[in-house]
Amino acid sequence: MKKEFLPLLFLGVAILLSIGFSIDGSRAADSSKIAIAYSGNVLGYMEPCG
Amino acid sequence: MVVDSGDLLNEDEEIPESVQQASRLKADMIARVYQQIGIDAVNVGDLDLVLGVDYLKELEKKHSFPFISANLVDEKEELIFRPYVIKSVNRKNIGIFGIMGDTSEMASKVSQITGETVSIQDPLKAAEKIVKELIGKVDYIIALTHQGTNRDWVIARRVKGIDLVVGGHDKQKTTEPYEAEKTLLVQAGEKNQYQGMLEITMNGTRVFSNTLVPLGDEIGDDPKIKAMINEYNDKIADIYGGSGEETPPPANVARRVTVCEPCHANQVKSWQATDHAKAYSTLVGKSKQYDPKCLACHTTRFEQPEGFSMKAQQPELMNVQCESCHGFGKEHMSEGKPIPVAKPGIDLCLKCHTPDRCPDFDADFPQLMQKIKH
Numbered sequence: 001m002k003k004e005f006l007p008l009l010f011l012g013v014a015i016l017l018s019i020g021f022s023i024d025g026s027r028a029a030d031s032s033k034i035a036i037a038y039s040g041n042v043l044g045y046m047e048p049c050g
Numbered sequence: 051m052v053v054d055s056g057d058l059l060n061e062d063e064e065i066p067e068s069v070q071q072a073s074r075l076k077a078d079m080i081a082r083v084y085q086q087i088g089i090d091a092v093n094v095g096d097l098d099l100v101l102g103v104d105y106l107k108e109l110e111k112k113h114s115f116p117f118i119s120a121n122l123v124d125e126k127e128e129l130i131f132r133p134y135v136i137k138s139v140n141r142k143n144i145g146i147f148g149i150m151g152d153t154s155e156m157a158s159k160v161s162q163i164t165g166e167t168v169s170i171q172d173p174l175k176a177a178e179k180i181v182k183e184l185i186g187k188v189d190y191i192i193a194l195t196h197q198g199t200n201r202d203w204v205i206a207r208r209v210k211g212i213d214l215v216v217g218g219h220d221k222q223k224t225t226e227p228y229e230a231e232k233t234l235l236v237q238a239g240e241k242n243q244y245q246g247m248l249e250i251t252m253n254g255t256r257v258f259s260n261t262l263v264p265l266g267d268e269i270g271d272d273p274k275i276k277a278m279i280n281e282y283n284d285k286i287a288d289i290y291g292g293s294g295e296e297t298p299p300p301a302n303v304a305r306r307v308t309v310c311e312p313c314h315a316n317q318v319k320s321w322q323a324t325d326h327a328k329a330y331s332t333l334v335g336k337s338k339q340y341d342p343k344c345l346a347c348h349t350t351r352f353e354q355p356e357g358f359s360m361k362a363q364q365p366e367l368m369n370v371q372c373e374s375c376h377g378f379g380k381e382h383m384s385e386g387k388p389i390p391v392a393k394p395g396i397d398l399c400l401k402c403h404t405p406d407r408c409p410d411f412d413a414d415f416p417q418l419m420q421k422i423k424h
Contacts, residue, residue, distance in 0.1 A: 032140075033140070033249055033252065034140060034144065034190065034249070034252055035249045035250075036051045036052075036053060036216075036246075036249075037053070038053050038055070038216045038246040039053075039054045039055070039242060040054060040055030040056060040058075040095075040216065040217065040219075040237060040238055040240075041056075041057050041218050041219070041221045041238075041239070042080075042242050043057055043061035043241055044058070044060045044077065044080065045241040045242055046076065046080075046279065046282075046341075046343075047279065048336075048407075049332070049336065049338050049341065049344035049347070050332030050333045050335060050336045
């Protein structure tokens with residue numbers, strides 16, 4: 001099975017958390033910007049089965 | 051700010067009774083995870099409703115998990131969820147409202163899923179009402195929609211004042227946001243292959259940059275989130291009879307395939323060398339052997355009559371055995387009737403080898419078939 005994508009919701013969350021922190025940083029630096037992290041159709045996906 | 055356009059918690063239109071508990075545990079965990087990251091709003095998708103309105107309300111209360119919908123109503127025509135939320139970011143007020151499409155297909159699906167207790171009101175009228183209410187109160191208006199891109203274009207053009215539509219349902223991936231006059235339209239694909247990130251400059255120009263961040267295995271685990279996954283794996287292991295430890299499947303149990311072997315010895319021998327014959331072990335290696343979403347493709351005839359079931363956890367039906375592809379062989383064996391599916395086609399394979407798991411399966415199909423030829 002090819003694994004070009006290993007779509008990991010929770011690894012995604014990890015990046016989201018790290019992005020979130022960087023967003024907070026940029027907010028402090030440039031108050032005219034807003035950053036929106038968006039998702040959809042996650043479908044209860046967690047991480048690859050195996 | 052973090053938002054989701056719906057169908058977050060569940061994939062199936064029907065959840066078998068034996069899987070209900072696992073599905074709710076998973077939904078609960080996802081809610082906890084999103085609470086942890088500080089989710090601002092989640093639009094209700096049709097597949098979220100499969101878990102039950104009461105359960106969604108329970109999750110919302112338990113985890114401060116904000117579901118929104120401006121056009122899902124109960125039997126008294128009253129809104130079930132709050133229609134919008136207003137969030138403050140960098141001294142800017144952002145209004146976020148939720149919409150579900152009202153195609154006849156969607157309306158019928160929602161009616162069926164909820165036992166006719168939930169219906170969908172006109173999304174355009176609902177959006178117009180909410181936007182009218184929000185204008186003057188907020189600096190930016192986001193519509194989280196669950197209706198597909200074509201209808202997103204309509205709502206963006208017809209309802210003036212929406213700045214951003216975060217779409218869903220048709221699983222599109224917009225690397226470059228669409229621009230419907232002053233409204234941006236984005237969608238982040240499916241199954242968290244990507245995290246959409248949009249940055250808007252709020253100085254009157256509304257310059258934007260959009261990125262779809264691929265969520266691959268190069269991104270490390272977050273320890274807190276990983277702990278939540280482990281806790282979920284342990285809980286479902288407890289429920290369905292395992293210990294949660296990585297124990298291999300029992301080797302001394304006669305597999306279902308052994309009843310085929312006397313007449314199809316060569317085919318069984320070929321099968322034994324394939325990954326289909328080891329499918330269950332791969333789950334054990336990742337503590338996923340009690341996850342119904344995984345078992346569906348790693349066992350034989352999952353939750354079908356006399357197939358592998360969550361309750362029974364039959365060792366003889368572990369792995370992808372003959373009947374996974376060729377159909378239930380009971381009458382073939384007892385009455386000599388032809389096997390239901392003599393030559394399975396690609397459609398059957400694609401039920402498990404989905405594009406997110408196997409991106410090039412279509413193109414590689416002839417070579418892949420050679421690997422399992424028997």
